[in-house]
Amino acid sequence: MTQPLQLGILGLGEGRSILSACVQSNLADAALLCDLNEDLCKQRCQEFGLQHYTTSYEDMLSRPEIEAVAIYTPDPLHAQHVRMAAEAGKHVICTKPLFKGLSEAASVRQAVEAAGVQVLVGQSCRFFDTFSRQAEEREAVGQLLSVEAHYNGDKRRGTSGSWGKAGAVNWLYTGLSHPVDLVFWHLGPIRRVHAVGTLSPAGEGLGQSDPDMLHVILEAENGAVGRVTGCYGSPHSHPDAEPMIGCTLRGSSGTSSASYPDFNYYRHTDQEGNVAFNDWHRHAYYFRWGGASHHAGEFQNYLEDFTRSLRNGAQARPHLDDGIQVIATLEAIGQALDSKAPVLVQDVLNDFNL
């Protein structure tokens, strides 16, 4: 039997999802909770029948029984918190986006390599049934030529978490990290990006200065093309018209489309014609509270993947360098939005010594 991972959980807002994952999985234990907000620590302990919490991250990192930490603090703190974990010799799960920008990426990589710990980036979409199945069956569409992904949502009142309501959110990182990761997952490293964006009245009203309505074209190193969209300053689409998150693969002999949160996965190939799947019976596993805005099942899937990889000496994905590629692509998109000109991802990596 696999020995359960002794996990420390930092940040108990969205961290609630990995807590739920620990409680339902026999591959990990929520050994210690940590948040600056002691009331929230007590609330989560009560909710999940747990006892151990601390309000000090340093205290959590000093405990020898903690093997890994799972980080759910605000985006701008991720780099510092991953580096501190590595320096304490802990493996890391870090929620998306891995970092907000690349200024600390080289020092984090150095700390992770020096410590020999694993980092898994919690790109949750990869761990939803439809998207993981689409990836497993990628070859069914033949040679992959184009990937189109989107994550749109009504964020006119900010994120569901408290920090995103304070004007600190940048939807390029918080939102577009999902579809950019999907394109990267399928096409590999991105060579060049072209981007346009605008700031909605709602975003302006929240004190944001970065665009929250974003359209991006991506050229992959392998010659294939991609497109991502993230629109956050307008109401939801009718759910029958467009899923909140979608990914379409177009290949030389077929096309597949996967979506969230409706469990739809469609494929059309020269050999099979039309095929449709819907695993709606998995709804209760993925969505445990709050409708589709919280999706603990994905967190359980990546937590279990991570534990198995650690126990088997394998490398869990997406790993630190996958995450850095995604953040470099997002950084290139940010530069393309500012300059209104295409940007090479390699130039961004060079600028940050990566």
Ligand SMILES: NC(=O)c1ccc[n+]([C@@H]2O[C@H](COP(=O)([O-])OP(=O)(O)OC[C@H]3O[C@@H](n4cnc5c(N)ncnc54)[C@H](O)[C@@H]3O)[C@@H](O)[C@H]2O)c1
């Ligand atoms: N799809 C996904 O995987 C998904 C979904 C939602 C949010 N997220 C990510 O989760 C992260 C947190 O978002 P949220 O909505 O929970 O935000 P939040 O503001 O509600 O929660 C963050 C928590 O971190 C705590 N915190 C901050 N600094 C700390 C420190 N030094 N030590 C201990 N605790 C500290 C805060 O007290 C707060 O409770 C963000 O990076 C967000 O992008 C990921």
